[in-house]
Amino acid sequence: MEHLTHLADPQTIRQSLKAVIQLAEQYKKENGRIPVLMEVCGSHTMAFAKSGIKTILKDHVQLIAGPGCPVCVTDQKSIDAMIELSKDKNRILCTFGDMMRVPGSRFSLMDAKTEGKDIRVVYSPLDSIKIAQENPHKEVIFLGIGFETTIPVLAVTVQEAEKQALTNYSIWMSTKLVEPVLRELLNSKEINIDGFLLPGHVSVVTGKNNYNFLAEDFLISGVISGFEPIELLRGIYKLLHLLLNNKIDIINDYTYMVKNEGNRVAKKLMEHYFDYHDEAWRGIGVIPKSSLILKESYAQFDAQKKFHVSLSEPRKTKCRCGEIIRGMITPEECVLFNKGCTPLRPIGPCMVSTEGTCAAHYHYMREE
Template sequence: MHILDKFRDPSIGKGLLNKIVPMAKEAAERLGRPAVFMEVCGTHTVAISKAGLRGILGEYLELRSGPGCPVCVTDYGDIDRMVAFGRQPGITVGTFGDMLRVPGSETSLEREKARGADIRIFYSPADAVDWAAGHPERELVFLGVGFETTAPTVALSVAMAKARGIKNYSVFTAHKVVPPAMHAIMADPDLRIDGFILPGHVSAIIGRKAWDFIAEQYGLPAVVTGFETLDILDSVYNLLGQILSGETRVDNTYTRVVRNEGNVRAQKLLAETFDIADASWRGFGVIPDSGMELKENLRDYDARTRFALEIPPPRAPKGCVCGDLLKGKVTPRDCRLFGKACTPTHPVGPCMVSSEGACSAYYQYERR
């Protein structure tokens, strides 16, 4: 039996749903409204949409998307700076593929590439280091985008470049740290969230204990879970159980991957490579201590330091509600552009571009 077979068993799923629906109904009666759970991770958003769980549970339970799409939360100003790097003579921009089509204030990396900019997709930062080693005549700026999950691979690339004496490799760090964004969400008086489905990938790095503040400081239940449909149903069952029993804990139902302490080696690597810094998030503005910047002794590999670029103030497109969507205040259906002016072919905002974006998931699986 494959290790994941039991997480894909329809009979188990049906049994869970038979338990969840009456629990959700009881919780809604107690609250005087449907309970609202936020799935923080974009991969969870896609899994929920693909399985049709919003439609099945929608009468008594609302599942809202949060800030867990790293491409989506990258601020317009950072996108504009990435584009500016691509316009500089002698600079090659390296990126993961999902950043290519994200619109900035006026253009995107994809459009700049079509106009002749040297912008290349790499499957890993290590591949980017190898490319830089083979092209010493070019400066390679790699775009470091992502949460605690991808940041260690970028940290390793810097260590590789330094060990090999590669001088033409640098990183534009736009990495984000997720827990501070959760503080911002829970401190927002306009938001009403009853529980959180926490990201499994990020938790594999930072550990379950890193989320204890959700229950201890804010009195809300939360569950770290995986990405199979039964994982998500199990987390919903857990959260409803906590609400009905009056308990608040941060549980881990993804024990096959996530440990209480997380990946200590990855944490050590991050601490050796990055300092925690303030960062601007799309929709949130600047969140204190929510970003990463290269340490002082690694500034030779920091593209911000090596290439000082002046960019005009960023401008967001009119009508796009991606910022409020990332806060859980609206759904894609609340956007008047969704499925009309904004489609995967002609995206207005990043939430329609990224494979983890809520608008993309809703468009693909929930338009009907």
């Protein structure tokens, strides 16, 4: 409790802000520009906006939101596929709440539900197992999105489906992995990044050592951070300190949750049930081995193998979520932001998700 109280202490937060600004000004003096840091995690993006840190530091540190929102990076075709699957009255679709309002090519899952399709919001993938047990004469399909934080839960869900000998249950796998997308961003050289604020939740599973490739292959530093304002500021401070001292390192600043090797039990579950797979990312394209799909021995639970869905190419709009996800532009640079695209009438997923960059800017950084 004492630790949590310290994290919320206003005086400590003000002192931390002052220390970060001093280092940032020193960096600007030495390099002729402000430092550019990317927060990979969608929860970090929302925390930076809600706390006011991003606004306060905007003239000192450029904080870029990265591709860490699982809803935002889910390919539009996955949404279209779920809507198509829902057309059969003998099917029940299950998904997380954030996915309901994400626009597909023509409709959202919420639109399909309004038209009478059986689409249900669950808080955990395991809830969909219970629905399958209660509806033995219907096919139950769960939309399996998420990063390494969620994937172990999907593994446990398959384990439970196997244990219950369910024949009417499957998962439409559309998972994402952090390392491949960071490699893709750095190899593309579309933006200049001086350092990464690395995701806290994902790192609990993957561990600190999962990011050694940043230092070894790209000569760039990263700090794994928590989510409280002081933790976020401390992460920025440590990155700036590394930059000013010309040092390259991966620092775990979330030690009370993250270990070097990660969660071995969760990783073992993933290795048992899943194989690597090339995956399409919204606004980025197909990234090799950036996803996990069910192994052939568990194909009976793989909705993409169980059902055939014919899809056309997604309809194009003026939505610039793809560029926002890649850190190339801010939401304010999109012509639709706060005009045609709002939380009530979203056009892109970045405005829908509770971890979306556009939603963060709309709720906490929008200029009236």
